[in-house]
Amino acid sequence: xxxxxxxxxxGDLSLLATIHxxxxxxxxxxxxxxxxxxxxxxxxxxxxxxxxxxxKRSAIEIHDTGTNVISGSEKPATAMKHGSGTSMFEAIDxxxxxxxxxxxxxxxxxxxxxxxKILIGTIENIDRPALVGVIPNTLGKTVMLDLGxxxxxxxxxxxxxxxxxxxxxxxxxxxxxxxxxxxxxGTEASKGTKILAETYDALSGCKSINFIGFVEGTDVxxxxxxxxxxxxxxxxxxxxxxxxxxxxxxxxxxSGFSSGFVTRIGYxxxxxxxxxxxxxxxxxxxxxxxxxxxxxxxxxxxxxxxxVGFANAxxxxxxxARSSFVKSxxxxxxxxxxxx
Amino acid sequence: xxxxxxxxxxGDLSLLATIHxxxxxxxxxxxxxxxxxxxxxxxxxxxxxxxxxxxKRSAIEIHDTGTNVISGSEKPATAMKHGSGTSMFEAIDxxxxxxxxxxxxxxxxxxxxxxxKILIGTIENIDRPALVGVIPNTLGKTVMLDLGxxxxxxxxxxxxxxxxxxxxxxxxxxxxxxxxxxxxxGTEASKGTKILAETYDALSGCKSINFIGFVEGTDVxxxxxxxxxxxxxxxxxxxxxxxxxxxxxxxxxxSGFSSGFVTRIGYxxxxxxxxxxxxxxxxxxxxxxxxxxxxxxxxxxxxxxxxVGFANAxxxxxxxARSSFVKSxxxxxxxxxxxx
Numbered sequence: 129x130x131x132x133x134x135x136x137x138x139g140d141l142s143l144l145a146t147i148h149x150x151x152x153x154x155x156x157x158x159x160x161x162x163x164x165x166x167x168x169x170x171x172x173x174x175x176x177x178x179x180x181x182x183x184k185r186s187a188i189e190i191h192d193t194g195t196n197v198i199s200g201s202e203k204p205a206t207a208m209k210h211g212s213g214t215s216m217f218e219a220i221d222x223x224x225x226x227x228x229x230x231x232x233x234x235x236x237x238x239x240x241x242x243x244x245k246i247l248i249g250t251i252e253n254i255d256r257p258a259l260v261g262v263i264p265n266t267l268g269k270t271v272m273l274d275l276g277x278x279x280x281x282x283x284x285x286x287x288x289x290x291x292x293x294x295x296x297x298x299x300x301x302x303x304x305x306x307x308x309x310x311x312x313x314g315t316e317a318s319k320g321t322k323i324l325a326e327t328y329d330a331l332s333g334c335k336s337i338n339f340i341g342f343v344e345g346t347d348v349x350x351x352x353x354x355x356x357x358x359x360x361x362x363x364x365x366x367x368x369x370x371x372x373x374x375x376x377x378x379x380x381x382x383s384g385f386s387s388g389f390v391t392r393i394g395y396x397x398x399x400x401x402x403x404x405x406x407x408x409x410x411x412x413x414x415x416x417x418x419x420x421x422x423x424x425x426x427x428x429x430x431x432x433x434x435x436v437g438f439a440n441a442x443x444x445x446x447x448x449a450r451s452s453f454v455k456s457x458x459x460x461x462x463x464x465x466x467x468x
Numbered sequence: 469x470x471x472x473x474x475x476x477x478x479g480d481l482s483l484l485a486t487i488h489x490x491x492x493x494x495x496x497x498x499x500x501x502x503x504x505x506x507x508x509x510x511x512x513x514x515x516x517x518x519x520x521x522x523x524k525r526s527a528i529e530i531h532d533t534g535t536n537v538i539s540g541s542e543k544p545a546t547a548m549k550h551g552s553g554t555s556m557f558e559a560i561d562x563x564x565x566x567x568x569x570x571x572x573x574x575x576x577x578x579x580x581x582x583x584x585k586i587l588i589g590t591i592e593n594i595d596r597p598a599l600v601g602v603i604p605n606t607l608g609k610t611v612m613l614d615l616g617x618x619x620x621x622x623x624x625x626x627x628x629x630x631x632x633x634x635x636x637x638x639x640x641x642x643x644x645x646x647x648x649x650x651x652x653x654g655t656e657a658s659k660g661t662k663i664l665a666e667t668y669d670a671l672s673g674c675k676s677i678n679f680i681g682f683v684e685g686t687d688v689x690x691x692x693x694x695x696x697x698x699x700x701x702x703x704x705x706x707x708x709x710x711x712x713x714x715x716x717x718x719x720x721x722x723s724g725f726s727s728g729f730v731t732r733i734g735y736x737x738x739x740x741x742x743x744x745x746x747x748x749x750x751x752x753x754x755x756x757x758x759x760x761x762x763x764x765x766x767x768x769x770x771x772x773x774x775x776v777g778f779a780n781a782x783x784x785x786x787x788x789a790r791s792s793f794v795k796s797x798x799x800x801x802x803x804x805x806x807x808x
Contacts, residue, residue: 364653365685
């Protein structure tokens with residue numbers, strides 16, 4: 129039995145997405161032997177649960193944390209001081225205490241990172257977990273990290289990210305000896321900052337990873353690499369620029385298609401192509417990424433994710449809990465500690 | 469008469485794009501009273517020129533620099549030491565000496581920046597010019613700077629970028645009192661680095677610009693702001709991620725449309741929408757951006773631009789040469805020097 133702890137109150141849609149998401153996971157994903165510890169307002173949870181039929185009550189445990197929640201604007205430091213008793217804190221703590229195998233939350237990212245770090249702890253040689261993303265590319269998927277948890281990064285940190293990204297691509301995507309690139313503003317070795325040059329040298333000396341050198345923003349989606357390593361500032365800017373560009377093109381095409389009778393007919397005939405594209409790039413189908421570098425599994429679901437996205441985040445948590453993910457990350461970091 | 473100096477040897481396509489580009493500009497853009505000083509290999513230039521008919525020979529002066537060119541991989545420092553006599557150096561120098569009103573090159577960006585700075589010089593209070601881009605957004609166009617010329621930026625530099633971006637949006641796009649945003653990983657004032665917080669404070673106190681606060685990567689293309697200010701590292705990553713995302717979607721749709729008879733018919737019926745999208749986001753139609761902060765006008769054309777793109781870069785140079793662009797940038801920086 130895989131036991132998943134869920135912060136039912138996190139995210140923009142809160143209970144509307146989380147409870148529906150559990151039901152959707154149970155009814156759509158073909159995964160057995162999963163139980164859920166739901167943390168949140170018991171009265172509201174019961175009310176929402178009564179609307180759904182797929183979830184077996186025997187697979188659920190409700191932990192009442194009342195209306196104690198960590199808001200989206202709460203600073204990580206405040207969350208660490210006063211977070212005890214909130215749905216997010218208690219859900220993470222249940223994993224820390226071994227009462228669950230993985231936790232999922234759509235709540236405040238900074239608070240989630242900080243609380244996971246304190247309660248669960250990071251693996252040896254890792255100061256702070258990283259936020260990793262899985263992005264569609266022309267040939268498959270790209271793992272990218274960090275996406276916003278670590279804005280200032282030393283070359284040691286970036287080298288750790290490369291190791292961790294390597295483990296994510298291997299474990300989560302099943303890619304053997306993934307190609308790892310370091311994000312820069314040009315591919316020539318002379319380009320970029322001093323920290324990037326140091327990281328380039330460090331990674332060139334790592335035998336356990338397939339480092340192919342510097343990559344550019346255009347390489348995030350073209351499949352040239354399986355793993356893109358960057359600091360949390362650039363990673364966040366890159367990911368959000370991509371989201372914005374997708375929305376821009378979407379809105380352009382939408383208004384174009386509805387501009388005339390013939391184009392509308394044309395759209396009807398090729399809408400399957402757009403559905404396929406939507407399914408591929410839809411954030412929901414990629415929702416749920418582990419905080420990499422923790423001793424146990426904590427999955428971050430996007431703050432704006434709906435029930436479909438939340439269900440996907442649950443499936444990521446289940447898969448990781450059943451894999452050797454944490455050990456893979458630990459093992460991949462061994463080379464680093466030898467080198468240090 | 470507006471006199472444009474052209475580096476005929478720069479860019480991936482070199483003479484193939486530049487000479488054809490001049491012809492395309494003359495035959496397609498409805499602009500009179502323009503003359504061209506072409507710098508490069510005179511024999512090759514003559515050969516290419518003989519293939520085109522739109523360019524009047526009386527409007528052309530060829531300056532033979534033989535095969536002396538600055539390669540794409542040349543470091544800026546080397547270009548400054550040994551650049552004299554190359555097509556790029558001499559084209560820039562002709563503007564510096566007042567023999568031309570603006571220069572256009574598709575060559576090595578770093579070398580172009582460095583040579584322009586040395587030969588033409590920067591306006592008061594500006595250490596180094598910035599690379600600015602004009603990007604399509606849902607409501608119109610966004611001016612973004614810096615795009616890669618200045619990787620490490622102090623808050624003073626970022627504040628200067630805001631002033632210069634403001635001048636570009638006003639002069640080049642005709643936007644009155646443009647909305648200016650500072651790129652960050654969240655819109656809350658507490659987000660990001662110390663330098664960004666300092667810049668936020670400085671810009672909040674500037675009366676001459678309409679500063680609306682922090683913006684995110686998603687805001688590059690949604691029209692929330694007219695000007696996006698960022699350091700050259702993040703700006704470059706953002707721009708290239710956008711280019712990559714557009715290519716990704718394009719390739720996805722292309723392969724989807726050709727996957728069956730019905731979708732092919734559908735595509736035929738709505739292909740006008742795709743043509744409109746292509747025209748809007750095509751780098752060629754946005755090619756040519758000024759190096760902002762110089763005492764005279766130097767326009768950078770993309771290294772991979774074709775003749776259509778190069779023609780557009782020429783038109784940007786002509787428009788700027790006929791505008792009060794440099795004075796606008798100087799005036800916009802006045803407030804800064806008073807405040808300093």
